[in-house]
Amino acid sequence: MVRVGSITECVGCGYRVDTPLASDGRGGEHGPGGDEPGGGVDRAVTRPSLRSLVSDGGRGSATVWRRTAAVALALVVVAATVTTALAVGIGGDLRIGAGGAAGPAAGASLDGPATAPDGTPGATAPGVTSTVPDGPATATPDPEWREYRTIVVFRNDDPQPGYRPEAMRALDRVFVEEDVPVTNAVIPAVGSAEVDPDGRFCRYLRERASEHPDLFEFATHGYTHERASHFHGGSEFGDRPAAEQRRRIDRGTAALTACVGERPRTFVAPMNTYDRTTTRALADANYTVVSGSTWFTRAYYDREGAFRAGGLTHVPSTEAFIAEWSATGAANESGRETEARLRASFDATHRSDNASVYVQMLHYQHFTTSERRATLRGFIDHVQSTPGVRFMTLGDLGAGLESGAVVRTDDGWRVNDAAVPNAPERGDGSSDRGWVPEGGTDSGVGPSEELVGPAAATAVRVPRAVARGGDS
Numbered sequence: 001m002v003r004v005g006s007i008t009e010c011v012g013c014g015y016r017v018d019t020p021l022a023s024d025g026r027g028g029e030h031g032p033g034g035d036e037p038g039g040g041v042d043r044a045v046t047r048p049s050l051r052s053l054v055s056d057g058g059r060g061s062a063t064v065w066r067r068t069a070a071v072a073l074a075l076v077v078v079a080a081t082v083t084t085a086l087a088v089g090i091g092g093d094l095r096i097g098a099g100g101a102a103g104p105a106a107g108a109s110l111d112g113p114a115t116a117p118d119g120t121p122g123a124t125a126p127g128v129t130s131t132v133p134d135g136p137a138t139a140t141p142d143p144e145w146r147e148y149r150t151i152v153v154f155r156n157d158d159p160q161p162g163y164r165p166e167a168m169r170a171l172d173r174v175f176v177e178e179d180v181p182v183t184n185a186v187i188p189a190v191g192s193a194e195v196d197p198d199g200r201f202c203r204y205l206r207e208r209a210s211e212h213p214d215l216f217e218f219a220t221h222g223y224t225h226e227r228a229s230h231f232h233g234g235s236e237f238g239d240r241p242a243a244e245q246r247r248r249i250d251r252g253t254a255a256l257t258a259c260v261g262e263r264p265r266t267f268v269a270p271m272n273t274y275d276r277t278t279t280r281a282l283a284d285a286n287y288t289v290v291s292g293s294t295w296f297t298r299a300y301y302d303r304e305g306a307f308r309a310g311g312l313t314h315v316p317s318t319e320a321f322i323a324e325w326s327a328t329g330a331a332n333e334s335g336r337e338t339e340a341r342l343r344a345s346f347d348a349t350h351r352s353d354n355a356s357v358y359v360q361m362l363h364y365q366h367f368t369t370s371e372r373r374a375t376l377r378g379f380i381d382h383v384q385s386t387p388g389v390r391f392m393t394l395g396d397l398g399a400g401l402e403s404g405a406v407v408r409t410d411d412g413w414r415v416n417d418a419a420v421p422n423a424p425e426r427g428d429g430s431s432d433r434g435w436v437p438e439g440g441t442d443s444g445v446g447p448s449e450e451l452v453g454p455a456a457a458t459a460v461r462v463p464r465a466v467a468r469g470g471d472s
Contacts, residue, residue: 144416144417144418144419145414145415145416145417146414146415146417146423147388147409147411147412147413147414148388148389148390148412148413148414148415149350149356149387149388149389149411149412149413150349150350150356150357150358150386150388150389150390150412150413151356151357151358151389151390151391151392151397151406151413152346152357152358152359152360152383152389152390152391152392153183153315153357153358153359153360153391153392153393153394153397154175154180154181154182154183154359154360154362154391155182155183155185155219155268155291155317155359155360155361155362155394156171156182156183156184156185156362156363156364157185157221157268157361157362157363157364158185158187158221158225158363158364158365159184159185159186159187159205159221159364160186160187160190160195160201161190161195161196161199161200161201161202162190162201163365164364164365164368165200165201165204166368167364167365167366167367167368168364168365169204170367170373171362171364171367171373171376172208172216174367174373174376174377174380175215175216176212176215178377178380178381178384179215179422180215180380180384180391180422181214181215181216181217181391181392181393181396181421181422182215182216182217182393183217183218183219183266183268183291183393183394183395184205184216184217184218184219185219185220185221185266185268185291186205186218186219186220186221186256186259186260187221187222187224187225187270188220188221188222188223188224188251188252188253188255188256188259189223189224189251189252189255190224190225191224194251194255195255195256195258195259196259197258197259201259202258202259202260205218205259205260206259206260206261209260209261209262214421214422215422217266217393217394217395217396218256218259218260218262218264219264219266219267219268219291219394219395220249220252220253220256220264220266220267220268220287221252221268221270222236222237222248222252222268222269222270223236223248223249223251223252223255224236224248225270226270227271228240231273231275232273232296232299232300233271233273234271234273235269235270235271235273235274235275236248236269236270236271237269237270237273237274237275237277237278238273238274238275238278239275240277242277242280242281245277245278245281246281246284246285249267249278249281249282249285250285253285263286264287264395265286265287265288265289265395265398265399266287266288266289266290266291266393266394266395266398267282267287267289267290267291268290268291268292268394269290269291269292272292272293272295272296272316272317273292273296273300274290274292275300276310278290279309279310279311279312280310280311282312283310283311283312287312288312288313288395288398288399288402289312289313289314289315289394289395289397289398290312290313290314290315291314291315291316291317291359291394292314292316292317293316293317293361294316294317294318296316297314297316301314304316305354305355305356305357306357306397306401313397313398313401313402315357315359315394315397315398316359317359317360317361318345318349318357318358318359318360318361319341319342319345319346319358319359319360319361320361321338321342321360321361321362321363321366321376322338322363322366323338323341335371335372335374335375336375338375339375339378339379339382342360342379343379343382345358346358346360346379346382346383346386347386350386350388350389355408355409355411355412355413356412357397359394360379362376388412390413390415390423390424391422392406392420392421392422393421393422396420396421396422399420400415400416400419400420403419405419405420406420
């Protein structure tokens with residue numbers, strides 16, 4: 001039997017290489033007459049009697065009337081000014097309530113009334129603390145919210161019982177030691193045998209989840225990972241009947257849930273291919289994220305990067321760790337060449353005029369030597385040293401987009417670090433990976449059905465010391 005994910009099997013996986021893809025200022029109020037000597041002293045204005053008007057022919061009272069008219073005119077001007085200010089405040093989305101005043105912020109529409117990420121009109125937008133200052137209204141940035149240029153995800157495909165367990169454990173140690181999260185796409189059944197919840201493999205996965213709950217996500221990697229059609233070069237799901245797809249999804253979900261003790265929310269398509277029937281079945285099964293490959297989403301959806309379609313968030317892989325297998329089943333490039341290719345791919349994505357998501361696809365069975373793991377560590381170090389990077393699992397990205405804790409902006413992404421696991425450490429040293437767009441303010445653009453769009457690439461960096469392709 002050819003082991004799923006083995007070198008022999010992966011020769012037919014259709015690995016392919018593509019080119020890189022080359023947002024009055026004094027703080028107080030003046031009383032009546034405040035600009036005159038002795039300002040602040042009220043000056044009474046009396047209405048002249050009829051007798052005085054008759055006795056002086058109106059000459060003496062003319063001055064009084066002029067003063068009265070001047071005061072009346074001043075009151076009209078003040079009233080007009082207040083009315084205009086209120087109109088500007090309303091038109092500019094100025095809201096004053098129990099919390100004070102705040103302008104548009106992330107999650108708020110710039111074209112109308114502000115809304116919270118959950119769509120509640122008038123709710124205080126995330127990242128803004130409302131205050132009522134003594135002077136003009138101001139918005140104070142919430143320290144829990146932060147700007148990032150690129151979201152980076154590591155996706156490890158094919159974990160399964162009985163096949164190169166030492167390589168799987170060694171790769172997991174890399175992510176633990178580097179403190180970087182990873183989505184492990186587990187095959188629920190090999191041949192006719194589903195994973196055994198009481199077996200060594202499932203016990204190991206549960207131990208990983210218990211010891212490092214924020215670092216390891218377990219995703220459903222199809223059901224048997226068998227090629228069932230020729231859809232886009234090969235697929236377990238594409239072009240298969242709806243009933244068959246639902247059955248495979250339901251059985252794979254149940255097997256993996258029993259194995260790891262938690263229901264998966266992410267589906268990684270075997271061979272990176274799926275169709276709209278697949279997404280309907282996944283949405284009905286309460287999945288939130290589906291992941292294939294960029295070459296596939298370009299061909300089938302005419303999209304790339306993260307996007308919404310069919311009730312799911314699609315987050316395709318950007319780059320394969322192994323560009324392609326040789327005829328003998330070995331990687332056809334040196335470790336140095338691999339790391340250089342991965343760096344170039346990531347750098348191109350990070351510099352692109354999009355709110356970028358970079359998904360690095362791996363296959364654990366490749367990491368059988370310390371040299372190969374060192375290549376991965378070198379790439380992780382390069383990504384970690386790049387300002388404006390936020391690491392997530394596929395599931396955390398999907399959950400954040402759904403809840404509003406992750407928001408696309410004109411300049412990248414805005415993340416509630418208190419709500420999304422694996423936030424970088426805060427401080428003034430090398431662990432600070434955040435950044436702010438030029439000008440130092442948030443754009444305030446809310447969530448969009450199309451998660452990737454035009455973005456400004458220019459940024460003021462905070463110091464911190466793409467070839468495409470692959471099938472799984």
